[in-house]
Amino acid sequence: xxxxxxxxxxxxxxxxxxxxxxxxxxxxxxxxxxxxxxxxxxxxxxxxxxxxxxxxxxxxxxxxxxxxxxxxxxxxxxxxxxxxxxxxxxxxxxxxxxxxxxxxxxxxxxxxxx
Numbered sequence: 306x307x308x309x310x311x312x313x314x315x316x317x318x319x320x321x322x323x324x325x326x327x328x329x330x331x332x333x334x335x336x337x338x339x340x341x342x343x344x345x346x347x348x349x350x351x352x353x354x355x356x357x358x359x360x361x362x363x364x365x366x367x368x369x370x371x372x373x374x375x376x377x378x379x380x381x382x383x384x385x386x387x388x389x390x391x392x393x394x395x396x397x398x399x400x401x402x403x404x405x406x407x408x409x410x411x412x413x414x415x416x417x418x419x
Contacts, residue, residue: 306398306407306415308355309340310348317341319409327409328395328418340405357406359397359415364389395419 317339321331342352363369363386372382387393398412 306357306359306401306411307351307353308357308406309408310342310345310352310354312347312354313342313345313352314340314405315343317408323409326418327413337403339402339409341408341410352408353411357401359394359401361392361394361397363391393419 319327319339324331324334342348342354344350344352348354365373366389369382369386369389372385383391395412395416395418398407398416401407402409402412
């Protein structure tokens with residue numbers, strides 16, 4: 306995913322509707338400042354400069370392994386993995402948004418709202 310340009314990075318306030326559309330609770334993010342880059346010469350007007358990776362890592366516990374061998378539905382395996390502590394792509398991306406590395410718009414573009 307793209308990284309916000311450090312030269313033109315500035316705080317961005319999102320409306321409650323934008324937050325709800327992104328799967329976020331406006332009350333939970335009330336004190337949080339999002340960031341965005343309006344564009345500059347350094348980033349050729351895009352607001353982004355460079356890229357970073359987000360990842361989803363599934364630790365194969367005995368329970369998850371048994372579910373795979375038993376050919377359980379993917380959605381069921383995913384729920385069990387999350388219950389066991391797996392961090393999803395969306396959660397990984399949202400951590401980068403909270404750290405001011407990327408924008409809410411970018412994470413919505415590269416992951417699904419759950």
